[in-house]
Amino acid sequence: MNRGALRIAGNEAARYVRFLQPRVLVAAALIGLLLGLSGPAVRERGLHPEAELYRVEIDPDSPLRPIVDSDRAFDVTEGVGLAFLNGRADLSILGENVHYRADDDRSASAARELELAARRWLDQALEDETDASAAFPIRVNIIYEARSLVAATPTTPTPTPTTAPGTNNTSAPQSQLVSRTGEKQLDLRPSQVEPPFPIRSLLLTFAYVVPLNFVSQLYAGSLLAERTRQRGLLLLSTPNSGAQILLGKSLPYVVATLAMSIVVTLAIHAGLVGFLAALPILAFGLATTLLIGLIARSPRELTFLLVATTVLFSTFLFLPAIFTQIHPVAFLSPVSIIISALRGQAITLGSFLYATVPLTLAALVLTGLSVALYREETLFAPRGLLAKLADAIHFRAPSRASLVGAGALAVPFAIGLELFLLIFAVTLNLRTAFVFFLMGGALVEEALKGLVAHAHITRSGRPAPPPLVGLLVGGGFFLGEKFALVFSLVGFNLLPLGRDALATFGIASSALLVFAPLLLHTVTTTLTAYGARRGRTALAWCVASLVHAAYNATVFLLLLPGVSL
Amino acid sequence: MLVADGLTKSYRGQTVASGVNIRLEGGRVVGLVGANGAGKTTTIKMLAGLLEPTSGTARIDGRPTLEAAARRQIGYLPEESPLYDDLHATAYLSFFGSLYDLPRAEIRERTESLLTRLGLEDRDRKRPLGTLSKGMRRKVAIARCLLHEPAVVLLDEPTSGLDPLTSAELGEFVRELRANGKAVLLSAHNLPQVEELCDEILIMHLGRIVDRGTLAELRGRIGTQRYRVRATVAFPGSELKGTVHEAWLQALSQVEAALEVVRREKGIVLEVESVPPRLEEILRRASAT
Secondary structure, three states: OOHHHHHHHHHHHHHHHHHOOHHHHHHHHHHHHHHHHHHHHHHHHOOOOOOOOEEEEEOOOOOOHHHHHOOOOEEEEEOOOHHHHOOOOOEEEEOOEEEEOOOOHHHHHHHHHHHHHHHHHHHHHHHOOOOHHHHOOOOEEEEEEOOOOOOOOOOOOOOOOOOOOOOEOOOOOOOOOOOOEEEEEEEEOHHHOOOOOOHHHHHHHHHHHHHHHHHHHHHHHHHHHHHHOOHHHHHHOOOOOHHHHHHHHHHHHHHHHHHHHHHHHHHHOOHHHHHHHHHHHHHHHHHHHHHHHHHOOOHHHHHHHHHHHHHHHHHHHHHHHOOOOOOHHHHHOHHHHHHHHHOOOOOOHHHHHHHHHHHHHHHHHHHHHHHHHOOHHHHOOOOOHHHHHHHHHHHHOOOOOHHHHHHHHOHHHHHHHHHHHHHHHOOOOHHHHHHHHHHHHHHHHHHHHHHHHHHHHHHOOOOOOHHHHHHHHHHHHHHHHHHOHHHHHHHHHHOHHHHHHHHHHOHHHHHHHOHHHHHHHHHHHHHHHHHHHOOOHHHHHHHHHHHHHHHHHHHHHHHOOOOOO | OEEEEEEEEEEOOEEEEEEEEEEEOOOEEEEEEEOOOOOHHHHHHHHOOOOOOOEEEEEEOOEEOOOHHHHOOEEEEOOOOOOOOOOEHHHHHHHHHHHOOOOHHHHHHHHHHHHHHOOOOHHHHOOEHHHOOHHHHHHHHHHHHHOOOOOEEEEEOOOOOOOHHHHHHHHHHHHHHHHOOOEEEEEOOOHHHHHHHOOEEEEEEOOEEEEEEOHHHHHHHOOOOEEEEEEOOOOOOOEEEOOEEEEEEOOHHHHHHHHHHHHHOOOOEEEEEEEOOOHHHHHHHHHHO
């Protein structure tokens, strides 16, 4: 690695070490000492801030005594109501009767706590009952089953739900198509019935994302300061390239993120697979932060972009993962892989690649674009976000031939964004989901190709004619799609929708449509290129998206004759 | 030696610098003057290898300044002093010295020598840069630009916003750089300083170098010599200032006519002073053509 990059990394890391002035260290040491001293006591007794919150006066013969004793919130004294009458107790229990002061919030609160304590005590008593059938006469077996997005597929048999004799099945099958059985919950008491959401694993997975957000804030802030205060200019004037400077600036944050993710992996026992699945998440998070740090024009814009991307990215990661045990759509997110790893479930290579490759490719492309922006010309110019992206794209793809590659590299983003749309689509009803997805997919693809075309037309000194731009960018995108075909089919096959489509139409027949997308991409990108030449990129993008959506609708209707829009 | 040949920079069809030719040789100070937006900073950035020219080249000893190795020979001082506010001067210079692969001992030695020469006191060297005055910050920035002992020094408004004393100190320092054989390009709005320091002056207007030469050559070509005549009696064009009649005249014939009138009126000619054109006037005229 370049020495200059290491020195920049050292200086970047030293900024945080310098923050650790003696007084900060002394304060940290004092806090550590206090925690150390209180640790044994806390371990022994536990942390119970609610302990002895309410004073209860109780008749020594009251049958409610065990309930009061079971709750730490009560400070119990024996008596027949004198303390209560003198205001020295919040509750008075005489036999089975509980007395509280209705006009006293504290006393009323104590009564409510007693009610809750009684319920808990009763539940525990039933738990401890040796005759479980007497305690819980009803027991439930639940088997969750995957549901098809397609209303009817006669070729697929409907399995008979398995119900233990003498039990009730609370989950009736919702459709005729069952292809993958979810996790079983057997021999449960009604109070134990839970939806099959891997809540615990999901929460554990957050441990990867939370530190990433802190690192991102510091990372992006440092990049922005380098630009707004023009300090990057001096770094660029040294014998170090923009890429080396960025590497140096990024290294401490990458190392910190990796170190934290290793700690998290060990702490939550996610294993090697979980760690490997977390890497694309971290890479994409850092790459997005890098790009935002280089295009945001002010701290306010930086905060807005960071928050927006964090929310959207978290949605992309966690929303599908909720369905890890239910629906294959969950494997659109690497978090599902981590959850499966946490639960000790087998993960196929196809699922792993499906969840991680698009994100990894997207992270690489974003990093490449960021490096292209670390130049005097683009680093300090207060230009709009899209203008800077166009600058970066044109820098990376300055020639006509390179437009093919740029078109192809838009594919991982298209896949990622379309998967994002699909996540929302699965929550809608079938018809709305189709329309939403067909239109959304068209908008996404045309935006990505259109951005490449726009960058060439508006940034190149001698731009190619729009039809040629359309052919090169659209062709590149088409090639990228075909390159991802095997990979896509793996993913497509995971989805009931894709399975149904392939079963109905067949891969071989689908191949008939191989050249139709090439024509589509060429035509629609040509439209956007013409728009860019006339300074009407946005309008042209809308028109191109409509054409694309019409094409999508036609193809889907061909693939799925049973579906009407 | 740094040679720029036909440097042109365009941003989206708008040309900011066009066909700029510059030659910077050791032991000479070249001044670059022009109004705001004339293209001086863009030109300096292209010379420093920070901006890629749309066309043309800037080479130092035959090597394009865009190459990292060539930038080792260039010291660049931007118009602002973007420092790391939490660092103190010595640590700041140490960091930048390391980016030029200078050995630690050499960095220490040069830091000490430069900061001493620039008059930065010991106690100021240990203060965070964010707490220093503008003049001191500028001195630290200059020290950074010279730390690696570059052959070519590009100074963009080195005295901008500084008080006259600090400004004069830095002027003296530029003279020393010339004496030490450095090739210096000085871009400044402080025109009297440019007149004083520069061996050659380039006048930039709308992205082009519209004239160049020594101050004398520029005066000969562009400016107008003026004459101040003071006498005890009135003469054509004179104004009474206190008890003395005074006039600024543009041509020798006017001076002769004035002297003739004074003689005729039995007055006394107190002073006839020949005043060469100021750089400001030369710049104004060159920019107007």
